[in-house]
Structures are given as structure tokens and as C-alpha cells.
Amino acid sequence: CPVAAATAAAAAALLRSPWRAFVSMAVVVLRSMLLQQCVSLVMALGADGPFRIASGVGEDLEGCQVYHNNQCSGDQIDTDASFAANKWFTPSRGDKDYQASFQDYDRLVGYAHVAYTADHTSATVEVRAEHKDPSVTLTYIFAGVSQSSPSKTFSQSQQDPVTIQVSGSDGAKLDLEPVDFIWASPPIASRPGDYRDGQKGAIVELFGWPYADVEKECPHLAKMGYLGVKLFPAMEQVMSTQPFNGVMNPWYFMYQPVSYRLGGRMGSRDALRSLIHTCRSHGVRVYADAVVNHMVGSGNDANTAHRNPDAGCTKWGNKTSSLQGGHSPFYTQGFTYITNPHTGKPPLQEFPAVPYGPLDFHCERPLNSWTSPLVLNAGWLSGLVDLNTERENVRERIAAYLVDLWSLGVSGFRIDAAKHIQPDDLVAIFGKVRRDLGGSLPADFISWLEVLLGGEADLLICNSGSGYNFGSYLTGALTAAGFTPQEVLQI
Secondary structure, three states: OHHHHHHHHHHHHHHOOHHHHHOOHHHHHHHHHHHHHHHHHHHHOOOOOOOOOOOOOEEOOOOOOOOOOOEOOOOOOEOOHHHHHHOOOOOOOOOOOOOHHHOOOOOEEEEEEEEEOOOOOEEEEEEEEEEOOOOOOEEEEEOOEEEOOOEEEEEOOOOOOEOEEEEEOOOOEEEOOOEOOHHHOOOOOOOOOOOHHHOOOOEEEOOOOOHHHHHHHHHHHHHHOOOEEEOOOOOOEEEOOOOEOOEOOOHHHHHOEOOOOOOEOOEOHHHHHHHHHHHHHOOOEEEEEEOOOEEEEOOOOOOOOEEEHHHOOEEEOOOEEOOOOOOOOOEOOOOOOEEOOOOOOOOOOEEOOOOEOHHHEEOEOEOOOOOOHHHHHHOEHHHEEEEOOOOHHHHHHHHHHHHHHHHHOOOEEEEOOHHHOOHHHHHHHHHHHHHHOOOOOOOOOEEEEOOOOOOOHHHHHHOOOOOOOOOHHHHHHHHHOOOOHHHHHHO
8 A cells, every 4th residue: 555655646746747758658557557556455454354454463374373482392381482472362452353341451450469477367458560662651540549669568447449550641541450458258067966076077068069159058058067068160261252172151161260369150259258258157168169270261262263184174263251241352273373463473371360471381281191200290271271370470379369368258178189289389379378378277178189080190109219209208398498387278
């Protein structure tokens, strides 16, 4: 189009000049051809055409090709540092695929980290935020009060959840999850039975029950003598508007996190808080199902353009999530063929509402060996994008998520897919949880790790020198990290 415009202008000028007799008819013909091609191209670039410009994304690969970036080679497990350039894939305000629930995640991300004193009577909240442009100044708003510092300390006088916003000097704004504090949760009521402060008893699994129904059930669970109840995953999780294998949103979609915002299919953060408070008031403990090994399946994301070359070039759009009021943005590298108009890069793994970026995941590797420690730890289980739990920032973010759940009043966790998080990483994560809970685990805390032995019992339990042992090696590593004998048993 610029060539056509320039040619047209030059030809018009020549045809008006004294030299018009010498102007070749070819110039006129060329001008006409270029303008016709420009008009055709502009029509093709319309909203219904195969391309979108400026306000969307472009179909960058020919035919039915897709990107195959970030594939592991040999014993490599880390995503190459060069893929940091693929970050910030979220559409900007005004882009065609932008949604109000995306906030300003195209340039501003963050989360709240909570650290308690040893007696749990006060806690410091620190907002860990990042702007795409490091020169932008950030302001932090705690419960409606602005300040330049990202940290603020609260005492037991703060009974209501604390709202937090972050604003940038460039106009960017971000609303974070509210922060709850453990002292606002009622104490666990005493009742008859030998529960040994939460270290003994039966825990019932209410498979897929909504929070409102669990809350109604808690008085009956108390009368039946249950120690506690385990819930389904509480975080924002993937959902679809189309059936998958003949089922609309199967139960295992609840094990594909979109973010750590507490808005799962079973209910909102407010509903979860109400459930926990009710159950504790009846002496029934609540346990969370923590999905911290991975995020969604590759290709199960908010990208509006996917295609599969191995299935007749079948195309599909975006997934949504369980979060009420609109889903968070979330992206993977699977089945992609477009690039971001602002970065010129295709998507990789990015979950801005956590926030996780491309480098926070292992490079893509199929989990095709159940006897290899490397593959068990870094392989993509059933195509689920695998978190790089060797990274300090990933460990910190997982720990902050667990502390957030504990602050609402849960008494412990089931760690989903723990078999696929190497023992040393689990020790590091629990160490950060322990630090943020004031330096020790609460007396009634317990966790249990999903380590399915299958045919790998020797590797996982029996052989302490296997390099991937969840028995004596894990307990020894916890002890070496400073956990007391009682805390080792609690984990």
C-alpha cells in the first residue's frame, strides 16, 4: 500500500507537469495495478478476513504449520532464556481479543506475599509486582489507602479481608486477590474424640461438592466423628464451551489451574471462606487440594487461534475459566500459529494472574518414562505444562498460594501430583511455607503427598539412594532443612 500510494502521487505529479508528454503509459498502468492490489489486500485484512492487524493477531505460518518452539534436547529441562522475549502476550486495551477481566496484564502483573509473626498476631503483606517498563513508578493501595511502599503490616484489629490495587505512573491498574488473615477465622471448636490436635482421624472426600453443599454437611460430619473434609481444588481452573471427549467440562479440568485466584468451579473465595468458618465452628477441619506441579494442558488456553496439523487442520478458539465475572488471561505454546502484534512473538507458557512467565516452566518433554527421575520431574504429564519448581520465584509463589489458603483457615493440604515434583523441591517449598507461618508449622497442620507407586516402588520408596525417593531420603532432607521430628511427620 505505501508503494502504491507513492507511485500514484509521483505519477499524478508527472502527469500535471510540462513533462507529461514523456510520461510512459506504463507508469499509469503500474499505478492502477498497485492501487487495485492495495484495495484487495485491505479488504482481506478486514475483521472477517484471515488476518487481523494492529488490534489483534496475524496468521504468520503458511498452510497448516504450527510453532514447535521450546522443545527439550537431551537432558535439558530449563526453558532457554531467550524465550523471555515471548512474555507479555496478553492483548492490550483496544485489541480485538481484549476482555475487561484481562485488566492491564499486558504490562503489569503481581501478587501479595503474606508473612506472619511466630504468634500469628500480626502479618506483613508485601506486593510483588512487575511492570513491563521498569521506569514506570508503581503505587500500592491497601484497603483504599495509597502508599509508595509495597509492604504494610496488619494486626488482629484487621478482621476484614484487605483489598489491594497497584497502579502505574503510565495509567496501568491491577486489582489483586483480597488478603485474609488467620486470626479472622474462628477457632476449631472442641468436640469429643481422640483427634490428637488434628494428627489423627478420618477425612472425608466430598467429590465435586459445591462449597454451599459442603457447608450444609459440616454439622453432620461433626456428629459422625470425622476429623475433617477435603475439598476439590479451589483455584481458578480451565473450562470450555465445547465438549471434550464427549463430556462438557470433565472433573479433571478442575486440576488444570489458570491462576491461584480462589474462584474454582465449586464456588467463590467468599463461599470458601464461609464454608471454612462454618466447618471450624463445628470442630471440622478443612483441607485443600493443592495443584502446584503444573498449570493447564498445552493448547487448553485463552489464545483465540489454535489448529492441529495432525487432525485435518482442525481449528479451535479459546478456553475460559471458572472465575466469576470473566476469566484471567492464560497462554501455552501448544498448537499455535500466530504472533502477538506488540511483541512479534508467538505465545509460550504465560499465566499473568499468578504471575508465571515462559521461563517458569520446564521445556516441553513428554512424560514417557516412569523410571527416569529427570522425566518424572520435568516431563509434561499428559501434556500439562510443567512448572519449573527448581526456580526460586516459582517456589516462592507456590508457598504464597498455600499460605493464602491457610490464612482462610484450612488445616492442611493434599499435594496433587507430588510424584512429579522432585523431593528437594518439595522440601524447599515447605520450608518457605514454614518461614511465612512464623517459623514453625501449626500444631494441627498436616499434608499428604500424592505419590502413586505403580511399578516404581523401588525408585520412589524402597531405595533411598535412587535419587528420587519420597521415603527416607525425603524425611532426611526435611530434617536437614531444620524441620523438627514432629513437623516431618506432619508433612
